[in-house]
Amino acid sequence: MKKVLITGSTGAIGSACAKYFHDNGYFVYLHYRSNQSKANELKSELKNSQIIGFDISNKDEVYLKLQDLEVDVLVNNAGITKDKLFFWMEDSDWSDVVDTSVNGTYYVTKALIKNMISNKRGSIINVASVSGIVGNAGQTNYSAAKGAMIAFTKALSVEVARYKIRVNAVAPGLIASEMTQDLDLKEIKKTIPLKRVGKPDEVAECVFFLADKASYVTGEVLNISGGMVR
Numbered sequence: 001m002k003k004v005l006i007t008g009s010t011g012a013i014g015s016a017c018a019k020y021f022h023d024n025g026y027f028v029y030l031h032y033r034s035n036q037s038k039a040n041e042l043k044s045e046l047k048n049s050q051i052i053g054f055d056i057s058n059k060d061e062v063y064l065k066l067q068d069l070e071v072d073v074l075v076n077n078a079g080i081t082k083d084k085l086f087f088w089m090e091d092s093d094w095s096d097v098v099d100t101s102v103n104g105t106y107y108v109t110k111a112l113i114k115n116m117i118s119n120k121r122g123s124i125i126n127v128a129s130v131s132g133i134v135g136n137a138g139q140t141n142y143s144a145a146k147g148a149m150i151a152f153t154k155a156l157s158v159e160v161a162r163y164k165i166r167v168n169a170v171a172p173g174l175i176a177s178e179m180t181q182d183l184d185l186k187e188i189k190k191t192i193p194l195k196r197v198g199k200p201d202e203v204a205e206c207v208f209f210l211a212d213k214a215s216y217v218t219g220e221v222l223n224i225s226g227g228m229v230r
Contacts (some may be wrong), residue, residue: 001048003071004211005029007056008078010038012177015128016200017075020208022046030070031056037143056104057096065112072213074112076149077127081179083138091099094141102143105152110124112156115161123211126169127149127203128221130229133171146171150221157219166211166218172203173225194226 004021008014009030015038022028026047032039039051054061054068056078066191079101105126108202110191116122131139132146150169174180174188175198189195223229 001025002073002212003027003029003074004128005031005052005066005069005112006075006077007031007069007104008033009051010035010192011198012076013116013172013175013203014070014075015042016204017077017207018023018042018046018049019028020201020204021073021211022048023210024212028072029069030152033078043136056108057099059103059107060105062104062223063111066108069112071112072122074109074122074124075207075211076108076124076205077129079103079127079129079145081139081142083142085138086140089141097141098145098148101142102148102152105149109156111158112127113165115166117160120164121164122160122163124153124156124167125166125207125211126167127207128153128170128171130223132223133221133223136230153221154219161218166210166214168214169220169221170203170206170210171221171223171229173198173223173228175203175224183184191228192225196226198224198226 004026006017009018010032018028028053032053043049043051054065124150127150129146131143132150135143140200153169181211
């Protein structure tokens with residue numbers, strides 16, 4: 001049975017990915033940082049799964065928890081937002097977002113890729129954002145972090161292709177989740193050619209395609225925005 005680790009499994013996109021991989025025959029490692037109750041709830045739904053708790057921005061915690069873990073697929077999904085106009089942004093708003101998306105992705109990937117290299121197989125999917133492609137006002141921290149994940153994807157894909165490891169990214173647009181529930185969607189929908197918000201399942205389907213099916217695709221960023229970013 002193939003195995004996948006999904007960071008940030010308790011969020012909308014993370015839990016959708018966990019269910020999608022599980023329903024397609026994978027054993028799923030469910031990562032959480034603080035929401036253990038949601039992780040336990042998700043585990044009760046998914047027979048072939050195990051929960052792993054750690055702070056993704058803490059290098060020592062990551063390496064300790066993942067030192068013996070071996071997976072076929074890694075989905076770097078964990079991320080946070082602390083939106084604020086740049087002038088009003090606190091240093092912690094910047095560092096917390098960057099530490100989670102950029103450093104967290106680095107630590108987790110570094111911990112798991114050694115076994116992928118040894119096995120000469122593996123697939124890594126980084127969940128970025130259209131904000132990392134075009135930039136959004138009030139999101140200099142988030143845009144910088146997600147843009148870094150995209151650049152990381154492209155560089156790493158070149159390095160590890162010789163080991164038959166593929167590295168790709170997805171860039172979701174406006175997806176129904178905890179991050180978008182407080183937004184005024186009426187005006188935003190007007191900027192989306194498909195005139196609706198995306199569903200977490202639609203992101204999960206794309207993540208699974210890149211991870212499991214797209215055997216001749218690496219170093220790519222799949223835009224999932226309903227045409228909002230073209």
